[in-house]
Amino acid sequence: MKIKKKRVLIPFLFLLLAVLGLSGLALGSARFPLDEVIAVFTDGGDPTVRLIVLQLRLPRVAGAVLAGVGLAVSGLLLQSATGNYLCSPNIIGVNSGAGFAVMVLLCLFPMAFAVLPLAAFAGALFTTFLVLGISVSAGGHQSKSTVLLAGVAVSSLLSAGISFLSQLVPDALASYSAFSIGGFSGVQGADLVFPAIMIGVGTGLAWGLAPQLNLLCLGDELAATLGVKVKALRVICLILASALCAAVVTYAGLLGFVGLIVPHLARKLAGHDLRILVPVTALLGANLVVLSDLAGRTLFSPAELPAGILMALLGAPFFLFILFQRRGRYA
Amino acid sequence: MLRAQQISLRLGSKTILKQVDFQAEAGQITVLLGRNGSGKTSLLRCLAMTQTRWRGQVTLDGCSLRSLTPQERSRRIALLPQILPRPPITVRTLTGYGRQPYLGWGGQLSAADEQKVQRAMEQAEIAAHAEDLVCHCSGGERQLAYFAMLLAQDTPVVLLDEPTASLDMEYRRVVYALLRRMKAEGKTVVLILHELADAVELADQVCVLDQGNRVFTGTPEDFLISGLPQSVFGLCPKQVKDETGNEFILFRPLNQGGE
Numbered sequence: 001m002k003i004k005k006k007r008v009l010i011p012f013l014f015l016l017l018a019v020l021g022l023s024g025l026a027l028g029s030a031r032f033p034l035d036e037v038i039a040v041f042t043d044g045g046d047p048t049v050r051l052i053v054l055q056l057r058l059p060r061v062a063g064a065v066l067a068g069v070g071l072a073v074s075g076l077l078l079q080s081a082t083g084n085y086l087c088s089p090n091i092i093g094v095n096s097g098a099g100f101a102v103m104v105l106l107c108l109f110p111m112a113f114a115v116l117p118l119a120a121f122a123g124a125l126f127t128t129f130l131v132l133g134i135s136v137s138a139g140g141h142q143s144k145s146t147v148l149l150a151g152v153a154v155s156s157l158l159s160a161g162i163s164f165l166s167q168l169v170p171d172a173l174a175s176y177s178a179f180s181i182g183g184f185s186g187v188q189g190a191d192l193v194f195p196a197i198m199i200g201v202g203t204g205l206a207w208g209l210a211p212q213l214n215l216l217c218l219g220d221e222l223a224a225t226l227g228v229k230v231k232a233l234r235v236i237c238l239i240l241a242s243a244l245c246a247a248v249v250t251y252a253g254l255l256g257f258v259g260l261i262v263p264h265l266a267r268k269l270a271g272h273d274l275r276i277l278v279p280v281t282a283l284l285g286a287n288l289v290v291l292s293d294l295a296g297r298t299l300f301s302p303a304e305l306p307a308g309i310l311m312a313l314l315g316a317p318f319f320l321f322i323l324f325q326r327r328g329r330y331a
Numbered sequence: 332m333l334r335a336q337q338i339s340l341r342l343g344s345k346t347i348l349k350q351v352d353f354q355a356e357a358g359q360i361t362v363l364l365g366r367n368g369s370g371k372t373s374l375l376r377c378l379a380m381t382q383t384r385w386r387g388q389v390t391l392d393g394c395s396l397r398s399l400t401p402q403e404r405s406r407r408i409a410l411l412p413q414i415l416p417r418p419p420i421t422v423r424t425l426t427g428y429g430r431q432p433y434l435g436w437g438g439q440l441s442a443a444d445e446q447k448v449q450r451a452m453e454q455a456e457i458a459a460h461a462e463d464l465v466c467h468c469s470g471g472e473r474q475l476a477y478f479a480m481l482l483a484q485d486t487p488v489v490l491l492d493e494p495t496a497s498l499d500m501e502y503r504r505v506v507y508a509l510l511r512r513m514k515a516e517g518k519t520v521v522l523i524l525h526e527l528a529d530a531v532e533l534a535d536q537v538c539v540l541d542q543g544n545r546v547f548t549g550t551p552e553d554f555l556i557s558g559l560p561q562s563v564f565g566l567c568p569k570q571v572k573d574e575t576g577n578e579f580i581l582f583r584p585l586n587q588g589g590e
Binding site: 208210215219220221224225228229271272273 | 420
């Protein structure tokens, strides 16, 4: 498929996102007709509907859109930079880093809920730099594979740290478990300002790097002879991916598998050219997370299933599917 | 002129290159010869600046390659490694990647770039497979696809690491014709070959490496009488004529009837 034909996907995904977004505003424990929801944005509408839509559901849908974009683009960057399609943000320790920082904070200051997002962000970024530092000093020119190994090792260590702290301070576990599942319940507009800026800038930069990232599929040596600063590009991608994911972690907790699934689905639809793949992945991620959140709060209504659980239920089988589909290639 | 001076390289405890001097002229084909592990690929990587931690200097027409940015270098020197990946992209896209050093922010090919890509694929005789995925191409087709990328990159210096390894005679003929064409266009062509007969037929200059040392630089004719085919490669050259009267060089192992 030519790139011009693939670009048709972008307006289609935008349209789908608009439909899902409107559904997200209309559906929930209280259901409103679409015209009432649209009226909220045009002439103010019913005050009760307006309150629920603008104060509760709009931040939630916007949070899901941002989370989908941030996590999916983060996964795409990691997979492209490492050349490993099984790589995702939690592999390089972003989730465990954020989780460990939150757990430490909850143990030391059990009431410090206000600074949890900041701790998560700092933990995620710090872990990425730690993984990067280890891989560069241990791997030298082969840091592409050592970054994954270092990520797995650091993640295991931090997960063990989380378990250890939960044994020492059982009270912190309840708050941590809500954070670790991930979801958009209780997200407010003010929570989204910083992540929105971060995700907007990060996605734009990822799109700008796409032509250079495309060349990494030729291997480091050929990419270098075509003018790519391979090591610098890889480090920038890792930091960008980590920042995107950390921005989501601050308000949505540890949403797993989006960064793994969505880039694969996007490649099936749009091919391997990152110039088109970045926007398609971003939009597909937004659609998938909005859909998961919508399904989570409507399928079992009045009970609510956090989006993180639904993503994991979808993601784990998908991960195994990829493994079986690619058997033999990683021998 | 591509010139390397005092190139030394150590990897771990092993010395790969020992103060090697090397030069290759524009409009000539220079063939690097040597046994496995003699340092040929490492020297080629040093010339392309893709090898790290080496000492010495490489200049192109008097300009140090270290002083150039990666993009400036990529407009002057192209490298075709021995092991070529199989990316899931079309031959046309791969060829288009050769234009990357000339593209601006966004990486969009202009109409002129598209024409150069098409011409490169035609010259490399791979245009018929333009829309095929590289990962689905045969070994020979893949080699020609990367050659098309090399032609699209259009650099004055072209470095190739065993470009005919595992190719049949038909594909070799195409590759050698492409190399001669590059030479005729005034490019500096440096390649590694293992087939001595092809090397002496193709080369204007032969450079022999042995255990990290440069042991010979000269014309193919001088190489044949240097004694190196026997001492380094264990092969004996012999001039023979076929039934049509064409003369060519045959190399036979010393222990199988060679002198």
